[in-house]
Amino acid sequence: MNLSIVKKGLILAAIPLLTQLVFLAVLFKMRQDQLQAQELAIHSKDVIAQTEGAFRLIMEARAAVRSLVLTGDPVFVSAWEKARQAVPVQLRSLRNLLSDDPLQQARIDQILQQTTEALARMDAVAQLARQPETRSKAVAVLSEPWALQFVDELRLKVDEFLEEEERLNSERQAQLERVREEEMWTLIGGAVLALLSTAALAFVFRRGIASRLAVLLDNVRHLAAGEQLATPLGGRDELGRLDRVFHEMADTLAQKDQENEMFVYSVSHDLRSPLVNLQGFSQELAAACQDLRRIVAEKDVPASVRQRIADLLDHEANESIQFIQTAVRRLATIIDALLRLSRVGRVVYDWQQVDVRATVERVVAALSNTIAQKGARISIGDLPPAWGDPTAIEQIFANLIGNALNYLDPTRPGIIEVGVRSEHGKENALNHPHTYYVKDNGLGIASEHLPKIFLAFQRLHPNVAPGEGIGLPLVRRMVERHGGRIWVESTVGQGSTFFVSLPAQPRNGTMANGQAPEQGEIHLWQRSQSA
Amino acid sequence: MAAEPISIVLAEDDDGHATLIHRNLQRSGVVNGFFRVKDGQEALDLIRGEGSYAGQPPRGNILLLLDINMPRLDGIEVLRRLKADPRTNAIPVIILTTTDDPREVERCYQLGCSVYVTKPVEYTAFIEAINRLGLFLQVVRVPSTGP
Numbered sequence: 001m002n003l004s005i006v007k008k009g010l011i012l013a014a015i016p017l018l019t020q021l022v023f024l025a026v027l028f029k030m031r032q033d034q035l036q037a038q039e040l041a042i043h044s045k046d047v048i049a050q051t052e053g054a055f056r057l058i059m060e061a062r063a064a065v066r067s068l069v070l071t072g073d074p075v076f077v078s079a080w081e082k083a084r085q086a087v088p089v090q091l092r093s094l095r096n097l098l099s100d101d102p103l104q105q106a107r108i109d110q111i112l113q114q115t116t117e118a119l120a121r122m123d124a125v126a127q128l129a130r131q132p133e134t135r136s137k138a139v140a141v142l143s144e145p146w147a148l149q150f151v152d153e154l155r156l157k158v159d160e161f162l163e164e165e166e167r168l169n170s171e172r173q174a175q176l177e178r179v180r181e182e183e184m185w186t187l188i189g190g191a192v193l194a195l196l197s198t199a200a201l202a203f204v205f206r207r208g209i210a211s212r213l214a215v216l217l218d219n220v221r222h223l224a225a226g227e228q229l230a231t232p233l234g235g236r237d238e239l240g241r242l243d244r245v246f247h248e249m250a251d252t253l254a255q256k257d258q259e260n261e262m263f264v265y266s267v268s269h270d271l272r273s274p275l276v277n278l279q280g281f282s283q284e285l286a287a288a289c290q291d292l293r294r295i296v297a298e299k300d301v302p303a304s305v306r307q308r309i310a311d312l313l314d315h316e317a318n319e320s321i322q323f324i325q326t327a328v329r330r331l332a333t334i335i336d337a338l339l340r341l342s343r344v345g346r347v348v349y350d351w352q353q354v355d356v357r358a359t360v361e362r363v364v365a366a367l368s369n370t371i372a373q374k375g376a377r378i379s380i381g382d383l384p385p386a387w388g389d390p391t392a393i394e395q396i397f398a399n400l401i402g403n404a405l406n407y408l409d410p411t412r413p414g415i416i417e418v419g420v421r422s423e424h425g426k427e428n429a430l431n432h433p434h435t436y437y438v439k440d441n442g443l444g445i446a447s448e449h450l451p452k453i454f455l456a457f458q459r460l461h462p463n464v465a466p467g468e469g470i471g472l473p474l475v476r477r478m479v480e481r482h483g484g485r486i487w488v489e490s491t492v493g494q495g496s497t498f499f500v501s502l503p504a505q506p507r508n509g510t511m512a513n514g515q516a517p518e519q520g521e522i523h524l525w526q527r528s529q530s531a
Numbered sequence: 532m533a534a535e536p537i538s539i540v541l542a543e544d545d546d547g548h549a550t551l552i553h554r555n556l557q558r559s560g561v562v563n564g565f566f567r568v569k570d571g572q573e574a575l576d577l578i579r580g581e582g583s584y585a586g587q588p589p590r591g592n593i594l595l596l597l598d599i600n601m602p603r604l605d606g607i608e609v610l611r612r613l614k615a616d617p618r619t620n621a622i623p624v625i626i627l628t629t630t631d632d633p634r635e636v637e638r639c640y641q642l643g644c645s646v647y648v649t650k651p652v653e654y655t656a657f658i659e660a661i662n663r664l665g666l667f668l669q670v671v672r673v674p675s676t677g678p
Binding site for chain 2 (some may be wrong): 185214269273274276277280281283284343347
């Protein structure tokens with residue numbers, strides 16, 4: 001996923017929003033369906049009620065005609081007229097209600113036609129019944145079969161119509177029920193889908209952002225610890241860019257380090273040349289003084305002059321020369337130390353698998369005289385091989401073991417142990433660096449001195465052993481160039497343990513880093529030539 | 532002493548170093564002719580009889596003491612040009628410099644210098660180096676080919 005974090009964030013926000021919108025739409029549709037169902041139900045009831053009403057009106061009309069025929073009372077004339085006019089109106093309004101259903105409309109039309117015919121006949125009967133002379137005729141007409149049958153026929157038709165209306169109604173209800181069920185399943189499905197999509201998003205987020213952030217964090221830690229960075233993240237999102245910039249920053253820092261070392265090298269080297277003169281000519285001066293002393297010792301020099309010259313030579317001249325030479329020696333030592341420090345950073349490493357145990361055995365063999373002289377005992381553990389430069393690794397252990405020997409406590413027999421810390425329980429032990437240690441039972445280092453021991457020109461026991469105070473800084477630089485770490489645990493009066501972590505396996509970028517100083521050196525060499 | 536004595540040419544930009552080297556060579560008994568030049572270009576000119584030394588015959592019968600850090604043309608370049616030229620590639624060259632960087636030493640040997648001497652700051656060591664050089668010069672009779 002090469003989307004930017006902003007886009008990823010938008011997607012993360014958009015998917016729940018979309019799900020909610022879909023839910024809202026479904027809910028809205030359900031509500032609409034319900035409303036429609038209610039309307040339909042009301043409509044059906046309306047139709048049924050109006051149909052019943054129309055039928056009742058017809059019955060009333062018939063009853064009015066019958067009463068008129070039987071009684072001849074004019075009261076029933078107006079009742080009949082009212083009913084006769086109301087029936088078609090009622091039936092037509094019913095017909096209008098059914099505008100969406102042509103079949104039922106046709107039935108109503110039939111009923112309307114039959115009713116209209118029956119009403120026309122009954123109207124004729126009513127006309128007859130109004131005159132007393134024709135009433136008996138009207139009675140005869142009412143006794144005809146159509147007058148007896150038409151109500152039953154009408155009832156039959158109306159029942160048929162109502163039955164159909166009921167059937168339609170129940171069909172619509174069933175349809176509605178089905179739609180509701182479908183919508184319910186849609187909702188459940190949507191909920192499941194939303195859950196799944198959230199889980200998928202969480203996974204994508206973890207892969208795309210959280211794990212990449214973890215790599216970045218790891219890189220920051222590596223840089224802080226002065227170790228090699230992991231391979232670049234890649235990708236075009238903000239994290240990828242951030243990691244790229246971070247790698248560039250680490251490279252710049254490394255380059256600055258190198259330039260610094262180059263500068264130290266070039267300056268110290270240039271300082272050496274005048275020192276040769278200082279030292280050389282002060283010796284020449286000393287030799288000249290010696291000659292002068294021999295000359296004034298000759299017989300023909302007056303005693304007073306001889307005495308004054310001898311005083312000058314012995315005191316002023318001699319003292320001056322001594323001071324010059326001491327200063328030069330001190331300066332030479334410092335310059336030498338600086339050159340050695342800078343060389344540690346510049347020398348090109350020959351990366352390979354190094355048999356650390358054999359290396360330590362070689363170091364101990366080379367120190368055997370000192371060891372015997374100090375009466376110390378050195379034990380070497382089963383040291384696994386490391387990945388690095390054989391010369392540098394030998395120098396690391398030579399320095400640490402040499403230090404341990406130098407700072408042994410003279411009041412007890414020295415015991416020095418070289419071993420490796422057990423890596424059991426650490427996952428992926430193969431890719432983990434090995435942590436070697438050099439442990440002694442010597443003088444130990446006071447806790448207030450611990451922060452300074454890896455800095456150049458810090459000497460904690462100047463009277464115990466000679467040196468410029470650059471052994472541990474050299475070791476630290478070499479260990480760091482391996483991408484490793486050095487630290488110490490120490491108790492005054494009990495001894496010190498120096499830990500050194502060195503890579504067990506080659507790591508990406510190690511080779512490139514090892515090659516870089518050579519170019520820098522050639523570059524600097526040319527620069528110092530033109531200067 | 533050499534049946535056919537050779538001259539010593541010292542290419543050194545630092546006057547003090549040149550003086551110290553010359554004095555101590557004399558003290559150690561070297562009596563060969565001594566020429567001092569101040570940079571690499573002058574050294575090449577002297578050897579080839581060119582430039583400010585035009586008209587003088589080329590000096591093949593010499594031993595060159597060469598400093599590395601010099602203006603105009605550095606010692607490494609002088610060494611490279613001498614060894615690339617068949618007229619001068621037999622001249623023995625002794626590198627005499629303050630650089631003790633092993634890689635620099637290696638480069639000089641690869642280019643064909645005969646001996647590499649580090650100018651030590653410690654004077655006694657310096658004298659000793661010059662004395663050894665003097666002994667070496669007494670042994671050298673005819674120009675030997677480089678290793």
